[in-house]
Amino acid sequence: MRETTSWRVAVVSVLALLLGGALFFRLFEKQVIEHERYAEAAKAQSTNERVVPAERGKIFAKDKDGGLFPLAVSEWQYDLEISPREVPNKENLARFLSKDIRGVSSRQILQQIDNDKVYVPPVVKGLAVTLAEKITAQKYAGVYLTKRLVRVYPEGASLAPQAIGFVDSSAEGKYGIEAVYDKTLRGKVGFEFATRDSLGRLIDLIGGKTSTEGKDLVLTLDHNLQFVVESELQSAIKEYKADSGEVVVMDPNTGAVLAVAGAPKFDPNHYSKLTGDDQYKFLLSAASDEYEPGSVFKPITMAAALELKLVKPTTSNYFGASVRVLGKKIVNALGDGFGQETMAQVLENSDNVAMVWVSKKLGAKNERKYFDKFGFGRQSGIDVVGEATGNLPASSEWNDLLLANAAFGQGIAVNLFQLATAYSVIANGGTLVTPHLAEKAMSGEKAELFNFKTRGRVISTKTAAEVRKMLVGVVVRGHGQRAAVAGVKVGGKTGTAQVPDPRGGYYKTRHVGTFAGLFPADKPKFVMVVRLDNPKTVNFAESSAAPTFGKIATWMANYFQLR
Numbered sequence: 001m002r003e004t005t006s007w008r009v010a011v012v013s014v015l016a017l018l019l020g021g022a023l024f025f026r027l028f029e030k031q032v033i034e035h036e037r038y039a040e041a042a043k044a045q046s047t048n049e050r051v052v053p054a055e056r057g058k059i060f061a062k063d064k065d066g067g068l069f070p071l072a073v074s075e076w077q078y079d080l081e082i083s084p085r086e087v088p089n090k091e092n093l094a095r096f097l098s099k100d101i102r103g104v105s106s107r108q109i110l111q112q113i114d115n116d117k118v119y120v121p122p123v124v125k126g127l128a129v130t131l132a133e134k135i136t137a138q139k140y141a142g143v144y145l146t147k148r149l150v151r152v153y154p155e156g157a158s159l160a161p162q163a164i165g166f167v168d169s170s171a172e173g174k175y176g177i178e179a180v181y182d183k184t185l186r187g188k189v190g191f192e193f194a195t196r197d198s199l200g201r202l203i204d205l206i207g208g209k210t211s212t213e214g215k216d217l218v219l220t221l222d223h224n225l226q227f228v229v230e231s232e233l234q235s236a237i238k239e240y241k242a243d244s245g246e247v248v249v250m251d252p253n254t255g256a257v258l259a260v261a262g263a264p265k266f267d268p269n270h271y272s273k274l275t276g277d278d279q280y281k282f283l284l285s286a287a288s289d290e291y292e293p294g295s296v297f298k299p300i301t302m303a304a305a306l307e308l309k310l311v312k313p314t315t316s317n318y319f320g321a322s323v324r325v326l327g328k329k330i331v332n333a334l335g336d337g338f339g340q341e342t343m344a345q346v347l348e349n350s351d352n353v354a355m356v357w358v359s360k361k362l363g364a365k366n367e368r369k370y371f372d373k374f375g376f377g378r379q380s381g382i383d384v385v386g387e388a389t390g391n392l393p394a395s396s397e398w399n400d401l402l403l404a405n406a407a408f409g410q411g412i413a414v415n416l417f418q419l420a421t422a423y424s425v426i427a428n429g430g431t432l433v434t435p436h437l438a439e440k441a442m443s444g445e446k447a448e449l450f451n452f453k454t455r456g457r458v459i460s461t462k463t464a465a466e467v468r469k470m471l472v473g474v475v476v477r478g479h480g481q482r483a484a485v486a487g488v489k490v491g492g493k494t495g496t497a498q499v500p501d502p503r504g505g506y507y508k509t510r511h512v513g514t515f516a517g518l519f520p521a522d523k524p525k526f527v528m529v530v531r532l533d534n535p536k537t538v539n540f541a542e543s544s545a546a547p548t549f550g551k552i553a554t555w556m557a558n559y560f561q562l563r
Contacts, residue, residue, distance in 0.1 A: 054187030057214035061223040069223040078132035079122040086142030157267040162284035166268035187214030215441040220256035229259040236548040240535035246286040252424035255433035286416040287387040294497025297409030304370035319354040348478030359407035364398040380417040381434040427524035429461040479542040487563035492517025494541040513541030
């Protein structure tokens, strides 16, 4: 009995030992021998979360009839990827693909795929949807297309690139409208849970949340007017051999910017080509550049004196060829004196000496107060990145010399939007508007109008009307005659400003020519300011900025049917 029991125990022990050994070996095989195979299998098929980009809103200009023109859009583009290991005949594939893809030879493709790698970097980037669909339909083995959203600017460098800005590689808006309204345009990203292989290719979509498109923006820019302004500015820079220039056209009653151009420009489709010092071209110079405006500023000083009833348009006085202030001699542009003049004639003749007399009547406190009320020394509020504040010296710095110089636009600095906004005060009857480029945001059929408030009354409607009449005189009889438009009453003022020398004083051979005007003068619908930096073929703004203004305004008179 004992022998039988011992035999059974031995058998059970042997069986247990064999079973344990088998289990141990199987576990060893799974964990050690087959580890690499299971790891590869895990890599080959995994479930992950992937961000689904939101399609960024479009940016549109419009025309006078409400038509929309895209300035910035988002497009799906495709990157061509190849897994060489999966391609049965690499030479044939390279030859077939090169027939469909322009600018890429079969040799270039073959150089990248003539190996046994599982993956190589994209062979071609940025294929259009139609071409991607054509390649997909061929069902080439080892060929894969990965789509991505790309920001595209249909007008490139030709239409308001600094006003629009661009989107960088991280999908963030930079400069211009793209930056200021980034949150409105960008939308909300979604996500998806999907099973993908080791190359990231979709096996099965198992859930997620769809992305939400950004809102579209309709700008105040008139597409047709913008084109003309860009063209005329480039022509003027070339004709007068200017270093650069800007033009701003505004609706003085609302602050809507109808056109804005600056030069030099850049192409937002290729923004990365600009590096280092060249990146100043990203900024809208009409907002970022400040300068001493010169005589174009005289109507602002005159408006303050009229508002305070210190003078009338008919007030008359005798003015010589020069005047001394704190030991400094102030003269007129050509060194001549105009004798007996009314205030209206002071603007027509652009008399510096007479403006010193007006400034003395105003006094430092009132002069600076009204310059501030007109919006100088602070940002205008234009909705772009990098607006300069200009320079309106503090009250403590306002001595008799600054009082005199500032009256005709020296010793202070402005940007073009500030100047256009100040002339809008004169044009609209006395209120300070906020210049702006964005009109409304759109999502489907819903439109949200942006509200840009006026910033208060500056002068009375009576004073504004008096100054407008004086500005008409400048165009009819004064230095602004080349800004005239047949059949339309135009008012405006020239400014030929000296350029400060960092070493002190002013350059003797450089100047900035400006013309600021409004039309139709009885009830203005438009304010325009033209600035040309250092034109070399002429010496005065009446021969550069004024005729440039006249050409654009003449086109506008026809386009907007003003006559």
